[in-house]
Amino acid sequence: MQSIHDLFYGFGVALEWHNLLWCFIGVLIGNIVGVLPGMGVLATMSILLPFTYTMQPVAAILMLAGIFYGSQYGGAIGAILLNLPSHPPHAITCIDGFPMTQQGRGGKALGITMLSSFVAASIGIIVMVFASQFVVNLSTKFGPPEMFAIMFFGLIMGSTLSKGSVIKSIAMVALGLFFGCVGTDVNSGDTRFTFGVIDLYDGVELVALAMGIFALADFMINPQGTEVHSDNLKIRGKQLWPSWREIRETLPSMLRGTAVGTFFGMLPGTGTTIASFTGYAVERKFSKHRELMGKGAIGGVAAPECATHAKTQVDFVPTMTLGIPGDAMMALILGALIIQGIDPGPLLINDHPDIFWGLVSSFWIGNVLLLALNMPLIGIWINMLRVPYRILMPCAILFITIGVYSTQNNPFQVIEVLFFGILGTLFLLLDFPIAPVLLGFILGPMIEENFRRTMLLSNGHLGIFISHPISLSFIGAALLILIIMLLHKIKFSLRK
Amino acid sequence: MLKDFIAGGLLVIFGALVIIISSTYGLGTLAQMESGSFPFAIGCLLAVCGLLLFLTNVQKGWWRICREDLRKWCYLRTKRNAILRGIICISVAIIVFILALRYSGLIAASFLVTFCSAFANSKNTWRGAAMIAVIMTLISVIIFHWGFNLNVPLY
Numbered sequence: 308m309q310s311i312h313d314l315f316y317g318f319g320v321a322l323e324w325h326n327l328l329w330c331f332i333g334v335l336i337g338n339i340v341g342v343l344p345g346m347g348v349l350a351t352m353s354i355l356l357p358f359t360y361t362m363q364p365v366a367a368i369l370m371l372a373g374i375f376y377g378s379q380y381g382g383a384i385g386a387i388l389l390n391l392p393s394h395p396p397h398a399i400t401c402i403d404g405f406p407m408t409q410q411g412r413g414g415k416a417l418g419i420t421m422l423s424s425f426v427a428a429s430i431g432i433i434v435m436v437f438a439s440q441f442v443v444n445l446s447t448k449f450g451p452p453e454m455f456a457i458m459f460f461g462l463i464m465g466s467t468l469s470k471g472s473v474i475k476s477i478a479m480v481a482l483g484l485f486f487g488c489v490g491t492d493v494n495s496g497d498t499r500f501t502f503g504v505i506d507l508y509d510g511v512e513l514v515a516l517a518m519g520i521f522a523l524a525d526f527m528i529n530p531q532g533t534e535v536h537s538d539n540l541k542i543r544g545k546q547l548w549p550s551w552r553e554i555r556e557t558l559p560s561m562l563r564g565t566a567v568g569t570f571f572g573m574l575p576g577t578g579t580t581i582a583s584f585t586g587y588a589v590e591r592k593f594s595k596h597r598e599l600m601g602k603g604a605i606g607g608v609a610a611p612e613c614a615t616h617a618k619t620q621v622d623f624v625p626t627m628t629l630g631i632p633g634d635a636m637m638a639l640i641l642g643a644l645i646i647q648g649i650d651p652g653p654l655l656i657n658d659h660p661d662i663f664w665g666l667v668s669s670f671w672i673g674n675v676l677l678l679a680l681n682m683p684l685i686g687i688w689i690n691m692l693r694v695p696y697r698i699l700m701p702c703a704i705l706f707i708t709i710g711v712y713s714t715q716n717n718p719f720q721v722i723e724v725l726f727f728g729i730l731g732t733l734f735l736l737l738d739f740p741i742a743p744v745l746l747g748f749i750l751g752p753m754i755e756e757n758f759r760r761t762m763l764l765s766n767g768h769l770g771i772f773i774s775h776p777i778s779l780s781f782i783g784a785a786l787l788i789l790i791i792m793l794l795h796k797i798k799f800s801l802r803k
Numbered sequence: 804m805l806k807d808f809i810a811g812g813l814l815v816i817f818g819a820l821v822i823i824i825s826s827t828y829g830l831g832t833l834a835q836m837e838s839g840s841f842p843f844a845i846g847c848l849l850a851v852c853g854l855l856l857f858l859t860n861v862q863k864g865w866w867r868i869c870r871e872d873l874r875k876w877c878y879l880r881t882k883r884n885a886i887l888r889g890i891i892c893i894s895v896a897i898i899v900f901i902l903a904l905r906y907s908g909l910i911a912a913s914f915l916v917t918f919c920s921a922f923a924n925s926k927n928t929w930r931g932a933a934m935i936a937v938i939m940t941l942i943s944v945i946i947f948h949w950g951f952n953l954n955v956p957l958y
Binding site: 358361472474475477478481482484485488492494495497499500523526527528529530531532695696697698700701702704705708709712713716718721722724725728729732736737738739755758759762763766767768769 | 806807809810813814817821824825828832833834835836837838839841842845846848849852853855856859885886888889890892893894896897898900901904905909912913916917918920921923924925926927931932935936939943947951953954955
């Protein structure tokens with residue numbers, strides 16, 4: 308019952324007019340930038356991150372969450388209408404979304420996407436309310452060994468279950484951990500890997516790293532952009548609304564997608580891509596209209612979109628209550644929280660109930676805002692799809708450079724962005740997955756800290772991880788997954 | 804194939820560098836960890852990943868496959884030039900931005916970074932780039948100078 312009470316309190320926080328305003332601005336900006344071709348959710352969020360630095364913590368986090376679903380939805384517009392996935396999870400939305408556009412039902416697909424987001428948010432709130440209490444109660448029993456084990460598990464999951472080579476993903480996580488080491492060591496006060504550069508004493512700047520590898524690298528490797536053919540795209544607000552019959556028929560798909568997303572949300576380290584792909588696979592198995600899948604089935608749009616949203620929302624539970632981000636996006640939000648001076652962890656819900664419960668309820672409010680925003684403005688969004696890449700790219704680079712500079716008024720950070728941009732380009736050229744870098748970067752200092760404390764507790768005996776049942780199960784599970792994935796890879800390469 | 808070998812090689816070199824540098828910070832023991840211990844482990848992990856990348860790719864005739872990959876890459880001239888152009892134009896734009904911010908102010912910096920980076924895309928003409936740059940300079944002055952009160956002189 309306490310949770311219900313807290314939830315109402317959260318609605319009170321999120322409905323305060325200035326918080327509501329920032330949530331609205333976040334949704335609006337996220338939607339605008341997300342629609343622009345070539346801007347993924349991660350790139351959008353990292354470019355807009357500096358703007359939240361000067362804000363109140365609650366408003367900042369509400370705005371970031373707003374940017375997230377705004378850009379998530381904005382990305383879906385490109386995926387559905389133009390077959391242009393700017394964010395990997397949307398690749399799966401294209402499969403059924405684009406055929407719907409070709410059949411003249413593009414507006415309905417967009418409406419269903421919004422509705423999916425709303426349904427996933429509504430169910431996600433209930434899950435969050437109960438799961439967060441559960442995790443917090445559990446986490447009071449967590450010591451350093453358990454925290455280390457869960458982070459280890461998250462890192463392994465994040466690197467093995469993403470697309471592409473397992474070894475390369477692990478290497479990227481390790482590289483992220485390395486960048487996390489740069490700067491002053493908290494325990495000894497030594498500076499590491501700074502090479503005498505005073506600007507590096509505080510460590511690598513999160514915004515610079517995120518913008519460099521997610522946004523700038525993308526522009527460098529693909530400066531020509533993708534050709535956009537957007538002839539006869541005319542959709543009015545009215546056409547967005549699917550009929551009651553369609554909603555009734557799609558509801559099971561949405562629930563299936565949400566269930567899949569919630570499941571993956573519980574597993575730290577699994578990305579949204581795997582959630583949306585599994586959501587689609589499940590839908591293909593259980594849908595009543597299996598023969599329509601891939602040819603414009605409305606459920607094929609709803610299920611993966613629901614899965615992505617539910618996954619991200621439930622992901623906030625480990626991110627906020629344990630301080631362990633599930634994927635690169637959560638890592639970004641966690642970084643924003645830390646910059647605001649808030650320490651995510653079991654104490655967060657008690658110390659800053661306004662942030663946690665405000666965030667939970669803002670998912671719902673943000674989605675209502677999204678609906679309200681898109682009914683009248685869909686025509687404008689569609690026109691924005693036509694903005695040529697050659698104009699968009701220099702504008703984005705301007706915002707990246709000034710945005711990074713404005714975080715600390717320090718030109719060195721701009722050099723960092725350039726460095727990470729070139730590094731990211733190199734990784735992309737060599738087929739490395741880049742999202743794990745951010746995961747390693749955020750978790751690096753925490754994982755080192757917890758490992759050190761564990762070793763102090765146990766006097767240097769690694770056996771402590773085995774003697775504690777919770778840490779044993781997490782480390783065991785992580786190693787098991789790792790071994791399975793590696794064996795699979797080796798077997799595969801031998802067969803070649 | 805070729806990409807994996809290059810990636811593996813880079814990882815091994817980088818891992819070795821991390822190991823060497825971190826050992827100068829003091830390695831300590833498990834009971835008494837020092838600031839070099841954790842980076843040392845990361846360096847080992849990087850090097851091992853690099854080696855594994857090598858080993859899982861060694862197969863019969865790997866030399867020929869690599870040569871084939873290299874040849875294919877050489878044929879992709881338009882793609883290669885586009886990437887090179889992107890890297891050069893954007894890097895120049897950012898360096899010019901820093902210099903302009905240092906010696907002048909927001910207007911020059913905004914104009915130059917937009918103008919230079921516009922040429923990363925081969926479809927932009929001189930006039931087009933200048934036009935985008937002028938408009939974006941105006942917007943950036945409105946947003947950052949008046950909106951966010953960014954602590955930078957205008958010119």
